[in-house]
Amino acid sequence: MDLETIQHPGFLKSYSRKQLDELAEEIRSFLISKLSATGGHLGPNLGVVELTLMLHKLYDSPKDKIIWDVGHQTYVHKILTGRADRFDTLKQYQGLCGYAKRDESEHDVWEAGHSSTSLSAAMGMATARDLQGEDFNVLPVIGDGALTGGMALEAMNHIGHEQTDMTVILNDNEMSIAPNVGAMHNMLGRLRTTGGYRRTKEDIEYLVKKIPAFGGALSSTAERLKGSLKYLLVSGVFFEEMGFTYLGPIDGHNFDELHSNLTYAIRTKGPVLLHVVTKKGKGYKPAEDDASGAWHGPGPYKIESGDMIKKAGPPAYSAVFSNTLAKIAEQDQRLVALTAAMPGGTKLDQFAKTFPERMYDVGIAEQHATTMAGGLSTQGMKPVFGVYSTFLQRGYDQLVHDVCRQNLNVVFGIDRSGLVGGDGETHQGVFDIAYLRHLPNMKIVIPKDENELQHMINTAVANDDGPMAVRFPRGNGLGVEMDESLKVLPVGEWPVEQQGKDAVILAFSTMLPIANEAASQLNKRGISVRVVNANSVKPLDEKQLDHIAQENIPILTMEEAVLKGGFGSAVLEYLNDQNHIGVQVKRMGLPDRYIEHGSPSSWYEELGLTADEAARSIYEMVPRKRQRA
Ligand SMILES: Cc1ncc(C[n+]2csc(CCOP(=O)(O)OP(=O)(O)O)c2C)c(N)n1
Ligand SMILES: CC(=O)[C@@H](O)[C@H](O)COP(=O)(O)O
Ligand SMILES: [Mg+2]
Numbered sequence: 001m002d003l004e005t006i007q008h009p010g011f012l013k014s015y016s017r018k019q020l021d022e023l024a025e026e027i028r029s030f031l032i033s034k035l036s037a038t039g040g041h042l043g044p045n046l047g048v049v050e051l052t053l054m055l056h057k058l059y060d061s062p063k064d065k066i067i068w069d070v071g072h073q074t075y076v077h078k079i080l081t082g083r084a085d086r087f088d089t090l091k092q093y094q095g096l097c098g099y100a101k102r103d104e105s106e107h108d109v110w111e112a113g114h115s116s117t118s119l120s121a122a123m124g125m126a127t128a129r130d131l132q133g134e135d136f137n138v139l140p141v142i143g144d145g146a147l148t149g150g151m152a153l154e155a156m157n158h159i160g161h162e163q164t165d166m167t168v169i170l171n172d173n174e175m176s177i178a179p180n181v182g183a184m185h186n187m188l189g190r191l192r193t194t195g196g197y198r199r200t201k202e203d204i205e206y207l208v209k210k211i212p213a214f215g216g217a218l219s220s221t222a223e224r225l226k227g228s229l230k231y232l233l234v235s236g237v238f239f240e241e242m243g244f245t246y247l248g249p250i251d252g253h254n255f256d257e258l259h260s261n262l263t264y265a266i267r268t269k270g271p272v273l274l275h276v277v278t279k280k281g282k283g284y285k286p287a288e289d290d291a292s293g294a295w296h297g298p299g300p301y302k303i304e305s306g307d308m309i310k311k312a313g314p315p316a317y318s319a320v321f322s323n324t325l326a327k328i329a330e331q332d333q334r335l336v337a338l339t340a341a342m343p344g345g346t347k348l349d350q351f352a353k354t355f356p357e358r359m360y361d362v363g364i365a366e367q368h369a370t371t372m373a374g375g376l377s378t379q380g381m382k383p384v385f386g387v388y389s390t391f392l393q394r395g396y397d398q399l400v401h402d403v404c405r406q407n408l409n410v411v412f413g414i415d416r417s418g419l420v421g422g423d424g425e426t427h428q429g430v431f432d433i434a435y436l437r438h439l440p441n442m443k444i445v446i447p448k449d450e451n452e453l454q455h456m457i458n459t460a461v462a463n464d465d466g467p468m469a470v471r472f473p474r475g476n477g478l479g480v481e482m483d484e485s486l487k488v489l490p491v492g493e494w495p496v497e498q499q500g501k502d503a504v505i506l507a508f509s510t511m512l513p514i515a516n517e518a519a520s521q522l523n524k525r526g527i528s529v530r531v532v533n534a535n536s537v538k539p540l541d542e543k544q545l546d547h548i549a550q551e552n553i554p555i556l557t558m559e560e561a562v563l564k565g566g567f568g569s570a571v572l573e574y575l576n577d578q579n580h581i582g583v584q585v586k587r588m589g590l591p592d593r594y595i596e597h598g599s600p601s602s603w604y605e606e607l608g609l610t611a612d613e614a615a616r617s618i619y620e621m622v623p624r625k626r627q628r629a
Contacts, residue, residue, distance in 0.1 A: 009056035044073035052076035069118035071099035091422030093598025113426020116149025145176030148363030160243025248275030314479035322347035334382035346386035370395035389429025418560035424597030434565030450477030492539035500530030507558035518614035549580035554621035
């Protein structure tokens, strides 16, 4: 079948088992081929081919609500809902989104990107259905990794209490991005090995019914037997005790098992949890054999060999972060590294190779990691939480309530700050300056390159005056020379990159090269522009701002972060509070909207974060008398 002709999954209703097998094969070849050029979440999607086909065969999307947790495993769903022809544009600027996207299709009933939201969304939809007297099925699909996210437990607690009709499909492939971790994961492991509880429970019920009721005595004994047997058997009882009918574990690649269990689930009142066991990367050996998570979301690769097509270049910022921590940890026994299920992305898995006892992967639990870091700090340890900017949003109250308010010595290594590219809206690291800067006691430093990053990490670990965030971008450094020994840098003293007397640009990180380019354009036009590496957002370099105000020259601030509440706002606030009235300030940064997928450079063009725009802004502010032709 030409997958690109599919417009709606309804055709599956009449599909035989043989046709399903053939279609599954075609979809796998399609994914392996398309993603070899574009990159994308190959492993997760190869693992849900049969599950997605059976869901769309048995249920009527979009009337029945199929909700995908994280949403990175929706490629098969997108193929079946008329989007196969867009896969050449996957995760690219104005191309196909790599996650569920409501404005892409009516079949995408819920958007995600961040993990563990599907059960709460499902509860919302099912509750609305019941209040409105509607009739449809609600089917959240949640992975074993996402189940380690606290929100999932909050939702289960409520769903089990309300006994709301829905079928939760737990897609258990033993992997988060890296191998899954935690007690929940261990429990699922026992379930996978000891087989299903469902049959035994029915056998017991059958037995209890067979026993003549001697005044009810025997049946109560049998009831007690059933109860103790339940606890003796497997921890499927965890789900049962949470109020779910637990089904499984079943083979998530077996159409017959999927069909019979989903059919049973449709007929079952109240919440059902169907535990399906799948193989991440199924059908493509390099991805099936992936032990580290490299095939969770690879870039382009060679199909035959499974070799990734990597561009050589300077070290990744994440690698500099991890290597610097390892260097410090050799001397400083206080240092402990934490990650929330991102050991590979943060490269803390490299740190763990040297210091396995001082690196903790807490699962998808950023709230827990943030507060655990606070606890570590109260006992004199020096915790460093390596976390993506976007995922630290999950730990906001813990930042406020637990770490900053108590002024605890915690370092936040904030990776993927700024625009991240293909993962788009749900992953942009653009709110962190705004969500950190207003927290009393928090300090925020932002290195301009990989060399300044290593020194800032060292500075943050050495700092014993409360929490400090070191914010750095996704991807590779600039290829600058790395100093041999680590320094402790002054915080709140901005280095001047190039002198100038007519105007000043305050910029940091990825905006600094653009600022330098704008300055050289204007210098050629006789306008002398100073460029300052504003490498700390909190504290500001107040001395330097006072001096600029006294010179009364215009200021342009530049940041790859939202303008509202960002660095430029901080400068405006300071100048106003110090009565430096009349100083001209223009701010360049991200507008008040969500930035979709696409390379940062494409967005720089669209959003005007360019040297030409910066030069134009300055030119408009420099008083005519200074302008020479
Ligand atoms: C709050 C949050 N933290 C971290 C991530 C990064 N992340 C993306 S997918 C993933 C693993 C999800 O594992 P699982 O739910 O088992 O899905 P699978 O990829 O195995 O199908 C993680 C940790 C995220 N999306 N959201
Ligand atoms: C789905 C998800 O959240 C992760 O897989 C994410 O795509 C990782 O992003 P990086 O590629 O920046 O590590
Ligand atoms: Mg998984």
